[in-house]
Amino acid sequence: MATRSLFHGLRCRLTNGVFESNFIRNAEASLFSKSYSADTAIGSSFVEESFDSVEKDDLRSRIFRLRLPKRSATTVLEKWAGEGNQISVTELRYISRELKRxxxxKHALEIIEWMVHHEESKISDADYASRIDLISKVFGIDAAERYFEGLHLASKTTETYTSLLHAYAGSKQTERAEALFKRIIETDSLTFGAITYNEMMTLYMSVGQVEKVPEVIEVLKRKKVSPDIFTYNLWLSSCAATFNIDELRKILEEMRRDASSYEGWARYIDLTSIYINSSRLSSAESSSPVEAEKSISQREWVTYDFLLILHTGLGNKDMIDQIWKSLRNTNQKLSSRSYICVLSSYLMLGHLREAGDVIDQWKESKTTEFDASACSRILNAFRDVGLEEKANDFQLLLVQKKCSLENEVS
Incomplete structure (x- = not known):
């Protein structure tokens, strides 16, 4: 369960904040029930922060000096406006995003609520979506659901539907998510993109129902929705987690033919191929008695590996660092596959120092024996996909680390 929680937390980082940047269409506002205003989350008495005259005195600074949740951002906004200062919707959205980040x-929700009550004509679908997400975090899923159902029909948009689905997925409310997803795919008046389908697949991966991911893919294709790299990553992860390697290779071929592919996709495809070939991920492994006993743990580790592969494709070195640090801090034994994956990821992005650190960590590990033959397979796999220069860099690195590959490299 600990590893599933880690996976879900890492997955959430991929999707948090998407609504603010992608959804811009304006819609009719619906007044939010007073019983769910952000001010009632803590209580009715609020104390405004005193402001040091020597500190920067703008709206953002005043709000960010509200350290305690019980203090009211609404009070700060009213005071700022009462002093004759202008407040723009753009500024409020920025402050709310920063607070959410x-x-x-609670303060982020107060900002959005103030916008709804004072700048109703300027509220966008993204603002409603953000409000649903924040309500779920401050008051819970039931409150978010009631708010969504109370919206006017014009405000029940792609963005708000997806935001509620995101909230269900984040709290692992599978039945509610499935019911909402059914409504979504039966809605002919709205067009949903890959992100909506990704939410359902992320949920299924996080609760261990990987066998349901292909069902979502079938619906996506039937609706003629173009998959993005996150879609493919979830799909590939589900196949790898069930050791369906033949299907995995078919998906890679589909990615190669996808007209929307770009440099990051090519890097992702190459690294996935390297991982499959060098980690000995094969269907045969899952059939042995020993592997069967470890199947749950191994499936989870494979899923983490594909999260590393995804961020390598996206070029997110910082996220690779964070994920690898999180995995190393777990109490569970790291698999050789995980070392192979993160090592290949750093090599793919040209971070040789970090790759060297991984080799050192692997050699010093008391639970996972360093595997020189695995390093040989990585070398061969890089060469198989035509990345000769990176293979040579890795070979030099192994020499520097005194890793003997005699009789290993084919």
Whole structure:
């Protein structure tokens, strides 16, 4: 369960904040029930922060000086406006996003609510979507659901539907998510993109129902929705987690033919091929008695590996660092596949120092024996996909680390 929680937390980082940047269409506002205003989350008495005259005195600074959730961002906004200052919707959206990024959800929700009550004509679908997400975090899923159902029909848009689905997925409310997803795919008046389908697949991966991911893919294709790299990653992860290697290779071929592919996709495809070939990920492994006993753990590790592969394709070195650090901090034994995956990821992005650190960590590990033959397979796999220069860099690195590959490299 610990590893599933880690996976879900890491997955959530991929999707948090998407609504603010992608959804811009304006829609009719619906007044939010007073009983669910953000001010009632803590209580009715609020104390405004005192402001040091020597500190920067703008709206954002005043709000961010509200350290405690019980203090009211609404009070700050009213005081700022009462002093004759202008408040733009653009500024409020920026402040709310920053508050959300730092997990100050109650204050972020107060900002959105102030916008709804004072700038109703300028509220976008993204604002409603953000409000649903924040309500779920401050008051819970039931409150978010009631708010969504209370919206006018014009405000029940692609963005708000997806935001509620995101909230269900984040709290692993599978039955509710499936019911909402059924409504979504039966809605002919709205067009949903890959992100909506990704939410359902992320949910199924996080609760261990990987066998349902292909069902979502079938619906996506039937609806003629173009998959993105996140879609493919989830699909590939589900196949790898069930050791369906033949299907995995078919998906890679489909990615190669996809007209929307770009450099990051090519890097992703190459690294996935390297991982499959060098980690000995094969259907045969899952049939042995020993592997059967470890199947749940191994499936989870494979899923983490594909999360690393995804961020390598996206060029997100910082996320690779964070995921690898999180995996190393778990109490569970790291698999050789995970070392192979992160090592290949750093090599693919040209970070040789970090790749060297992984080799050192692997050699020093007390639970996972360093495997020189695996390094040989990585070398061969890089060469198989035509990345000769990176293979040579890796070979030099192995020499520097005194890793003997005699009789290993084919």
């Amino acid at each position: 730092t997990r100050r959800y």
